[in-house]
Amino acid sequence: xxxxxxxxxxxxxxxxxxxxxxxxSCRLNDGQSLLQRSIEQLQQGCRQFLAKQATGxxxxxxxxxxxxxxxxxxxxxxxPAIALPVMASPVIASPIIVLTPLTVILGGHNxxxxxxxxxxxxxxxxxxxxxxxxxxxxLAVKHALEHEAxxxxxxLGDQVALDASDYAALLHCFLASVTPNRAKGGQTTAAFYxxxxxxxxxxxxDDFAALNQLSADKxxxxxxxxxxxxxxxxxLPLERGAIDIDTQIELAQWLAGA
Numbered sequence: 001x002x003x004x005x006x007x008x009x010x011x012x013x014x015x016x017x018x019x020x021x022x023x024x025s026c027r028l029n030d031g032q033s034l035l036q037r038s039i040e041q042l043q044q045g046c047r048q049f050l051a052k053q054a055t056g057x058x059x060x061x062x063x064x065x066x067x068x069x070x071x072x073x074x075x076x077x078x079x080p081a082i083a084l085p086v087m088a089s090p091v092i093a094s095p096i097i098v099l100t101p102l103t104v105i106l107g108g109h110n111x112x113x114x115x116x117x118x119x120x121x122x123x124x125x126x127x128x129x130x131x132x133x134x135x136x137x138x139l140a141v142k143h144a145l146e147h148e149a150x151x152x153x154x155x156l157g158d159q160v161a162l163d164a165s166d167y168a169a170l171l172h173c174f175l176a177s178v179t180p181n182r183a184k185g186g187q188t189t190a191a192f193y194x195x196x197x198x199x200x201x202x203x204x205x206d207d208f209a210a211l212n213q214l215s216a217d218k219x220x221x222x223x224x225x226x227x228x229x230x231x232x233x234x235x236l237p238l239e240r241g242a243i244d245i246d247t248q249i250e251l252a253q254w255l256a257g258a
Contacts (some may be wrong), residue, residue: 003096004178004186006171007149008139008204010042012157013107013129018246023108024157025116026245029255033116034245038157039104040118045167046099052168053097053175095174100147104157105136132217141208151186152208154220155200160254161243166191167200173236174202190224191238197224198241 012035016023032040105121106113107129117123124143128135137154144152151174155167165194174189190201198221203211210223227233245251 001100004150005076005098005100005148006151006153006174007100007140007144008042008046008102008153008155009143010038010102010104010155010157011133011136011140012038012113013105013110013126013133014133015129015134019248019251021248022112023245023248025099025112026251028160034160035104035113035116035157036118037160038155038162039102039121041162041164042155042167043102043118044061044164045100046171048164048168049097049171049175050099052172069157083154097171097178100149103140103143105139107136115127132215133219133229134216137211137214137220141211144205145208149205151202151204152211153202156244158245159200159241159243160245161240162200162238166238166240170200170202170236170238173234177234187232187234188224189234191241192235193237193239193242196221197228197233197235200241 012024024038025033027033028037030037036112047161057218097213103124104117106123107125110125114123126136126139126140128139140152140154153170155162168191170191174186176178176191178186186202188202188204188207190197191199199219201220203220203223207223207227211220214220214223224233228235243254
């Protein structure tokens with residue numbers, strides 16, 4: 001089976017209007033900026049995934065959520081509060097997923113944020129960032145197409161509660177959807193929180209046209225919901241994905257509870 005080339009992109013081009021400042025440059029309790037933490041956790045998650053993928057074995061147990069038949073997640077990532085049956089399946093050889101180095105999309109506050117990027121981190125400047133989130137998504141798709149990618153992982157720079165294990169689990173969930181008879185390689189895969197799919201998410205090349213049609217400040221949720229309704233979406237329960245930073249009050253609350 002041909003290796004699946006997956007491009008990872010962190011969206012960090014917003015103007016932080018509600019925050020009234022440069023939110024991604026704000027320091028967390030460990031001294032890192034919010035942007036640095038998001039980059040580090042996503043990069044570590046990718047490394048964790050690659051290390052486990054190197055074993056050549058998928059986790060044999062998967063859990064089926066009572067949402068749609070297409071929703072499957074690795075058993076180890078389901079909250080203990082959700083009592084769901086584990087269905088046995090044979091151990092199969094892992095298909096190879098090739099991950100390109102993370103790229104960050106910057107735009108608003110580029111002058112403040114670019115110096116905060118860890119050494120060696122690639123970034124692209126979105127000149128149209130004032131047009132909203134959709135412009136950064138289109139640039140991410142352009143980046144994926146330039147790399148002839150089969151899939152695109154989109155993450156946000158302000159989902160402060162997510163850690164490396166969450167991103168690794170999302171990649172494993174995507175990997176679990178890849179089977180020899182699914183020639184194009186897997187299904188669109190998304191986090192699931194607040195009873196709805198959302199980012200971080202992994203989109204197939206088949207999704208790129210729809211992503212390019214987004215406008216203004218609309219994100220990719222509508223596309224994920226459509227895939228869900230058509231039973232063409234893998235979901236990973238990830239309630240921490242609901243926590244993001246939009247205002248200074250939210251940042252203060254996070255810092256107080258972290």
